[in-house]
Amino acid sequence: xxxxxxxxxxxxxxxxxxxxxxxxxxxxxxxxxxxxxxxxxxxxxxxxxxxxxxxxxxxxxxxxxxxxxxxxxxxxxxxxxxxxxxxxxxxxxxxxxxxxxxxxxxxxxxxxxxxxxxxxxxxxxxxxxxxxxxxxxxxxxxxxxxxxxxxxxxxxxxxxxxxxxxxxxxxxxxxxxxxxxxxxxxxxxxxxxx
Numbered sequence: 001x002x003x004x005x006x007x008x009x010x011x012x013x014x015x016x017x018x019x020x021x022x023x024x025x026x027x028x029x030x031x032x033x034x035x036x037x038x039x040x041x042x043x044x045x046x047x048x049x050x051x052x053x054x055x056x057x058x059x060x061x062x063x064x065x066x067x068x069x070x071x072x073x074x075x076x077x078x079x080x081x082x083x084x085x086x087x088x089x090x091x092x093x094x095x096x097x098x099x100x101x102x103x104x105x106x107x108x109x110x111x112x113x114x115x116x117x118x119x120x121x122x123x124x125x126x127x128x129x130x131x132x133x134x135x136x137x138x139x140x141x142x143x144x145x146x147x148x149x150x151x152x153x154x155x156x157x158x159x160x161x162x163x164x165x166x167x168x169x170x171x172x173x174x175x176x177x178x179x180x181x182x183x184x185x186x187x188x189x190x191x192x193x194x
Contacts, residue, residue, distance in 0.1 A: 001066060003059035006109070010054060010116055022157040024063050025113040026193045029164065030186070031065040032057060036106060037186040039067075040099050045075040048098035052105035054112050074098055100176035103185065107171025114161055114168070116149030133169040163192045 003009070006028060009020050020028075032052075039047040049070065056069035108119045111133065145153055148161060167189050173179050180188070 001058035002061040003063060005055050005068075006057040006059060006065070006112075007054035009059065010112055011118060019151065020063075020113075022152050022155060022160065023193070025152075026160065026164075027063060028057065028059070028065045029110055029113055030190050030193065032067065032109065033106065033182060033186040033189050035065070035067050036102055037182040040102065040182045046099070048074045049102050049105075050074060050098065052102055052109060054109055057109065097176070099182070100179045103171050103179045103182055104176070106182065106185065107168045107179075110164060110168040110171065114149065114152075114164060115147055116151065117147075133165055133172065160192050164189065167192075 036049070036052070039049065047070075049067065050072040051069055052067070056067060058066040058068050060066060112119060152161065167185060170178075170180050171185060
């Protein structure tokens, strides 16, 4: 891809690369959510990617995201599972284990888009990422400025960033059952951009 991967744009030491403005980040977040929603809800075989991160989000010349690295992906056809293997698999359990892992990882990518930091480097004192995000996504803009990528501060996008943090918080909920589907995530995030 002509613009490499998202990791390179967010975490590069090259000043030219480390300049993604909020509208482009939102475009990437929306495009990635749309692609994952399609994989999870529109394919004949539902696809769980299982390895979503900024290194496997490739960017074309217009910064449209393309998901790569399907080496760990899992295909599942619920009709085949229920009939050909001689047992009935609990599809809800499968969704919890696989699809909701993709939702969690999407939330991590969204946090990286907001903070400009690799997720393990986020300063999380109590060890609970979803509580940390909930705390920082409250309506206190001072908290927002403490951890949002400095390139985004003061550019008139605080409301969108707050709303994206809420989406990220839902995606990384400790309980997979409480996480939204990627279709819900896409529907929500596609309405955030002003």
